[in-house]
Amino acid sequence: MMLKGGDYGVLAGGVAAVAALAWWSWFAPTTAADTALIRAAGKVVHSVPLTRAQTLVVPGPLGVTRIEIAPGRARVQADPSPRQLCVRQGWLARAGEAALCLPNQVSLELRGRTTPYDTLGY
Amino acid sequence: MTPSAIELPVTAEDRRIARLAALALGLTLAEAAIPSPLPGIKPGLANIVILIVLLQYGWRAAAWVSGLRVLAGGLLLGTLFAPGFWLSAAGACASLGVLAVARYLPGRHFGPVSLSVLAAFAHIGGQLALAAAWLLPGIAIFKLLPVFAAAALVFGTVNGIVVTRLLANPALAAPASDRRQSGPCPTH
Numbered sequence: 552m553m554l555k556g557g558d559y560g561v562l563a564g565g566v567a568a569v570a571a572l573a574w575w576s577w578f579a580p581t582t583a584a585d586t587a588l589i590r591a592a593g594k595v596v597h598s599v600p601l602t603r604a605q606t607l608v609v610p611g612p613l614g615v616t617r618i619e620i621a622p623g624r625a626r627v628q629a630d631p632s633p634r635q636l637c638v639r640q641g642w643l644a645r646a647g648e649a650a651l652c653l654p655n656q657v658s659l660e661l662r663g664r665t666t667p668y669d670t671l672g673y
Numbered sequence: 674m675t676p677s678a679i680e681l682p683v684t685a686e687d688r689r690i691a692r693l694a695a696l697a698l699g700l701t702l703a704e705a706a707i708p709s710p711l712p713g714i715k716p717g718l719a720n721i722v723i724l725i726v727l728l729q730y731g732w733r734a735a736a737w738v739s740g741l742r743v744l745a746g747g748l749l750l751g752t753l754f755a756p757g758f759w760l761s762a763a764g765a766c767a768s769l770g771v772l773a774v775a776r777y778l779p780g781r782h783f784g785p786v787s788l789s790v791l792a793a794f795a796h797i798g799g800q801l802a803l804a805a806a807w808l809l810p811g812i813a814i815f816k817l818l819p820v821f822a823a824a825a826l827v828f829g830t831v832n833g834i835v836v837t838r839l840l841a842n843p844a845l846a847a848p849a850s851d852r853r854q855s856g857p858c859p860t861h
Contacts, residue, residue, distance in 0.1 A: 565829070
């Protein structure tokens with residue numbers, strides 16, 4: 552017999568470790584957002600860093616959408632859309648997260664840095 | 674008048690370790706000739722020898738063989754004290770450290786494959802830890818982490834199976850150690 556019971560356990564642990572590493576290094580959305588991209592009718596109307604608190608007012612066909620920016624996060628504070636889906640999403644903090652207020656054609660999308668360095672020199 | 678010769682007493686164990694280290698060294702050199710898509714991904718054939726030494730002669734002998742292999746490998750490959758040498762040494766040390774604990778796993782349930790896989794993970798872990806801390810202090814290396822880990826798993830398993838097969842061979846399993854001994858060294 553080549554393999555004993557514990558060997559299968561070690562191999563299963565090894566496979567799990569490889570899978571966990573693959574998920575962690577390739578798929579996990581770990582990047583913190585640093586910029587909020589706000590679109591109205593498909594066009595970017597604001598691109599603001601998530602550094603200081605402020606409120607942006609974005610007009611749309613139904614009325615105004617209020618977007619609240621805070622250090623490190625952003626949310627749709629108020630919106631005239633009937634179902635309030637984008638408001639109920641609450642605070643967004645990770646790169647790639649987005650809140651779409653489709654009836655008012657306003658969207659809030661968070662972007663993160665793609666690389667941690669501007670440049671590297673050795 | 675003859676100059677006095679310094680004679681170092683050589684025990685049978687010294688010879689055995691030297692012979693096994695030479696075997697591990699041969700595998701290291703053969704492996705260095707195999708092209709690899711990524712530096713650092715190698716079958717680690719020398720670990721087969723290290724594991725057999727560990728299982729037959731104990732951890733201390735395995736540490737000697739491993740250390741000699743790294744040192745002499747550095748000499749022969751021309752990488753002595755170059756980054757590649759330190760990476761190799763870090764991997765060997767981490768691997769031996771894990772084996773020092775893992776050899777106490779109950780043999781009824783854990784065979785050489787367990788030891789080999791654990792040692793392989795420790796080996797690549799030690800190398801990458803040193804590389805990340807010293808050579809590439811960025812995060813670029815972490816994108817390749819799963820590739821290295823998968824290679825460790827595959828090669829560790831294969832090497833472990835080879836060790837199991839070799840130890841099942843009765844000629845090897847009974848260490849009639851110094852049968853093939855030869856050479857000018859005086860025996861006493």
